[in-house]
Amino acid sequence: MKQKNHIAPWLQPLWESLDFNQFPNAILLHGQSGIGKFAFSIELAKALLCENNNQSIKPCNQCEACHWFDTGNHPDFISLVPETHRKLLPHADYEGEDAPKKGKAARDDDSESSEKKEKKNISIEETRHAIENLSIGSHRGGNRVILIYPLEMLRSDSANTLLKSLEEPPKNTIFILLADRVDRVLPTIRSRCRLLTAPRPNREQGISWLKTQLNEIPGLKAADADVETIYDEQGGAPFSVLSSLIARHNKDDKDELTISIQASRYLLQSMAQGARLNWLDAAEKTHKAQYGFLLASMQRWVSDLQSVAQGGDPRYYPKHLVVLQGLAKLANVQRLHNFWKSLVQARRHENHPLANKIQLESLLSQYQQIFGP
Numbered sequence: 001m002k003q004k005n006h007i008a009p010w011l012q013p014l015w016e017s018l019d020f021n022q023f024p025n026a027i028l029l030h031g032q033s034g035i036g037k038f039a040f041s042i043e044l045a046k047a048l049l050c051e052n053n054n055q056s057i058k059p060c061n062q063c064e065a066c067h068w069f070d071t072g073n074h075p076d077f078i079s080l081v082p083e084t085h086r087k088l089l090p091h092a093d094y095e096g097e098d099a100p101k102k103g104k105a106a107r108d109d110d111s112e113s114s115e116k117k118e119k120k121n122i123s124i125e126e127t128r129h130a131i132e133n134l135s136i137g138s139h140r141g142g143n144r145v146i147l148i149y150p151l152e153m154l155r156s157d158s159a160n161t162l163l164k165s166l167e168e169p170p171k172n173t174i175f176i177l178l179a180d181r182v183d184r185v186l187p188t189i190r191s192r193c194r195l196l197t198a199p200r201p202n203r204e205q206g207i208s209w210l211k212t213q214l215n216e217i218p219g220l221k222a223a224d225a226d227v228e229t230i231y232d233e234q235g236g237a238p239f240s241v242l243s244s245l246i247a248r249h250n251k252d253d254k255d256e257l258t259i260s261i262q263a264s265r266y267l268l269q270s271m272a273q274g275a276r277l278n279w280l281d282a283a284e285k286t287h288k289a290q291y292g293f294l295l296a297s298m299q300r301w302v303s304d305l306q307s308v309a310q311g312g313d314p315r316y317y318p319k320h321l322v323v324l325q326g327l328a329k330l331a332n333v334q335r336l337h338n339f340w341k342s343l344v345q346a347r348r349h350e351n352h353p354l355a356n357k358i359q360l361e362s363l364l365s366q367y368q369q370i371f372g373p
Helices: 009-016 037-049 064-070 104-108 112-119 124-133 156-167 203-215 224-233 238-249 256-271 279-286 291-309 318-330 333-348 356-369
Strands: 026-030 077-080 144-148 173-179 194-197
Touching: 009 037, 009 203, 026 037, 037 064, 037 144, 037 173, 077 124, 124 156, 156 173, 203 224, 203 238, 224 238, 224 256, 224 318, 238 256, 256 279, 256 291, 256 356, 279 356, 291 318, 291 333, 291 356, 333 356
Parallel strands: 026 173, 026 194, 077 144, 144 173
Antiparallel strands: none
């Protein structure tokens, strides 16, 4: 199935492998965050709702269903995403009577942290409301599509509600489920979906696409070296880099991704000090960023350190080869391995509402000891 719009080139083969004539009731698209899964799923939802009879041209962008979808008003498209992602939906207007109620977390709990936590999660009320509506026939007599992202962030009660619908899917209802970490999705949910793996682009392809996108944004200028540095820092995630550069262009210093990138840079500068690392200072100046983002950066750094220690090349931070080589000579291999296991364990619990600062202090203290006597 040919498709040229809105699909990243590295996801094109995956798109062309889809068969709309025999589409499953549920797919689980998984892969690294920031590589275009969400944009892919939006285009897929539109294609599944398209009313053009020609299966090879979907979405047609001409029929009434496509126009409804583009305005964010298609009655048979249901999206369950956190507030942080709703701005990415097609021209959605969230001021209608069916809109998610703003400020609910603030009313339930006056603390700022509770409000932020609510914005990153899908509530059980939203999930139940969406699932209950699936029992009603589709408005236009065709497919009904429900998009859920990030699937691994569903609370256990919401996940169980979803599982019941997957076990007995309503007629003509298609679930598009997205996950950055498929290992965190319930096995019972995974087993009821067709798994699709979203590949990450190679470095040349990702940077080329990114520069093309940047050239289409009026007034946005970024040096090639800067783009490539951020690209490596993001672990090869072009969409995340694009969001970061746009936020910087708009001078949005409060953008969550921008804050996390700045914190990650300071964290890595500190980790480059090895035994001289001031772990209390590093934790103090970075703990307000996304904890999962910081852990991912630490994992990439340690992965490169392990590679260099074994005589290989750094994958994520090639520009820091000399620093990594110096650290590798001083590193205790067993302690380095143990620290890697600590990072893996921390990633499993990164979304728990614990004190990020204390956890960072503990991890950075352990990292410093890798280079000690």
